[in-house]
Amino acid sequence: MSAGRRPQSTVLANGLTVLDASDASNPDVETVSLTLTMKTGMRHLSDHETGLLTLLGEYFVRGTQLTDTDTLLTRIDDIGAEIRMVPSTEFTRVVFTARRQHASELLELLGELVAKPSFDAQELEDVKVLTQSSIYRLEANARAWVQSHSDEVYWRAGTPDSRPSYGDVNAISNAQPGEMAALHERIFNPAQMSLTVAGGASFSEDQIGRALGGLAGTPLTRKHVDPKWSTAKPLKARVRPISSVEEPMVTVAAAIPIPALRTEAGVDVVRSSAHQILQGVLSGGMSARLFFQVRERNGLVYHISSSLGGRTGASYVQIFSWMTPPDNGPKALALVADILRQVAGDEGSPGAMSKEELAMGREQAKAAVLGEDSDAPEREGPRYGVRWASGLELITPQEASDRIDLAGDDDVRAAAREVLAGMDRMRMIVNSPERAVTQKMFDALGGDRSRGVA
């Protein structure tokens, strides 16, 4: 779609919202992308259902009521389609992409997979084995382990936010076809779902209606639960034995809670923009505070970055890093703590953010919002789908980038003070070959030692 135009929105009789971001008249666009965004994510499901949703990503393409699995998969490959199901905390997305000349077949496939699913028992058993193998591989990788388990440390135990990213492993082992069918109906509920059409093809309402108009779905009845930050032990560690040929690496993620940037009432645009600028100052490029001071000037880590995270009703700033040798961990995190204290300082105080640095952070925040491939069809669909599912205005990347300027420099300093104020509730997850270093790292970043290591 032309970067300057917002998508057109219509609602089908069954409640499905269609966002038309297509650019069919542009011969330079070679692909078409169809994105289904469902307002159901991991946090809206029971523990058991989260495991089922992980399975659904692979199971989704294992045949339909109209087509056996082999024929279906061949049809997908005949048009070179890429199909990705991406469950996340608050949403589930399915993105279908193919060359534009296959647009009609792509829509037909999408409709059949979503509206006419089959739930074959043997296929489910095979999918279970493959999914378990994928999880074992993920668990063996330090960075993936840290990322998969961080929510268990950040959020209060027993709440829907405190789960591994792949959900309940027991559910994956014990799933039954009937449960998968019920979950499918709840996920693909048209009243809670949008279809974004992006790229070099467009469809009439009739065409989309034929593919998805018969979809009924069942609404989720689960009560909304506000996200709650963890009050338990603030540090989770895995000590992994290493072989003689390995260098001992430490991988760490730490999250500091800040007041929510987005609530049911909407986004706090000024604070949100201010925090995005702060992220530009901390982690926006190679001259940003964290990368430059921790890696470039002191050589303590290979990777360090920060980012904003959260869900509706809760936000945090996350620091992510990996390094060798382990002794560098406490030094690096002590430096991070200094940086966070300095940037929260008043204008003119030692180490406070300079005008130039704030301007750099602002430009980096704008560029991040704009994105380097923002008009590629496979990027447009997910972007507008998430904005729709979040109840946000369907603004273009340029409009979103321009909104960064709603925050002034004082707002950015206030954002930095919010981060500093959250330090005593910081949570950390560490993968390390040495247990001793994990507590030292936590202490170095300013954690409360009395709470100990989980």
Added chain:
Amino acid sequence: MSEPAPNTIATYTLSNGARYVRIYIPEMDMVRVEVNLSVGSRDETPDKAGYAHCLEHFFFKGAEGYPNSYAIDFAIDRVGGRNNAYTDVERVAFYGLGLKKHMRGLLRVITRMVTRPLFPAHEWEHERHTVISELASRASDPGSWMWDALSEVAYGGDQPMAWNAAGRIAVVAKSTAADLEEYWRDNYDPSKMTIVVGGGATPEPDEVEKLVAAMPRGKGKTRVPAQWGMGPLFWGRADEQDPARQQTRIALALPGVRKGTDAASEIEELAYDVLAEVIAGGYSSPMETLVRRNPGLVSRLSAGHSAKEDIGMFRLGIYTTPQKQEQAVEAAIGILRDVAARPPSAAALGRAKELLSSGLARVNDKKLARVAFVADRACDGRDLVLPGELIQRIDAVDGAAVQRAAQRLVAQLDQVRFTFVHPVDPKTGRSATGQTVDEAGAAIRAAAITPPQLDRSIA
């Protein structure tokens, strides 16, 4: 200022021998600026294994007009730009992305880094450690190690193709700023340099000429020709895993075909890419079907081909269990043998080509990726085409060419080399089947090179 015709590739040879490529994409607000040097890890010697990668890092530490790393980084960051670099076997690439109004600023910084670096010795003390940390982080992950180490067995013999493009830790640990500066003077040369600018604005050739005029002339060293199979037959790594869920991962390599530099030779090379898709691409290929129907035998299979100046490598990735490793290897190689015995059906060939073409169409639609695609081709010494033209070359690959590629691979099975991750019980040092690393390696090799005796109905 005049721009070339939209969405075409314009090339110029500058007076010092460097090449400039521009692609004007008028609807874009952004640009990608890339400076490539055809000097990679295979241009090193064993005592300098990693210098190309070290230089890639060191160039960020200061250049004329940018006295330190902060000056370089801030010049890009302050305008919302992003920059990075990478080192490969045959090249080092530096690139920057940003709004088109900042195109000249991006280009100035990146060309200065490469043509007028300062090599501040004190900075190297820290940066050397960062490079080691990068190498260590890859080595610490068994999955990354397996692929990184594959060239050590496939080529071996301490020839430059043997070591990973990122280098060897022991060499990097001893490197000094003076060593790296000397390496730069000896090996970098304008004739090995390609500047690519693409997006909403591109500079005139004379502007680029001025920016790279200071590039010194190197000594014009010639590359050591690559030789297959000078290393060990295999290289395994013991990985302590829970005995109840042990996984074996195997990266297997066969000699492929060299890089194609014109349409005809590239179509021969593309036959190997199409072959990889025929056997392992998409959802319905034989390898995907094998995984889907026999997840207890093999949980993941992959195939791919990469071509260098004078040699290529065809790779298979096999994820299985210690109990099933030989059977999984036999089954995967069996699928390759099938294509060698008879060409793929028209439908299977069409699907494989569509999968490759679809990937290229996605590159086309990410416009900065389209610029990177052209930059890669320029540095690889290939003719310069946009993704759409490569799709036409893929269309020209026929079933007979794919079968020939498979036949060549099968005929060279005795040249197979592989790395693997061998799961062991921490208490016994052996896998669930009781095998040591060496025993498992010998069994995997026998399974790969021995003609099939299995009941192939499992596929």
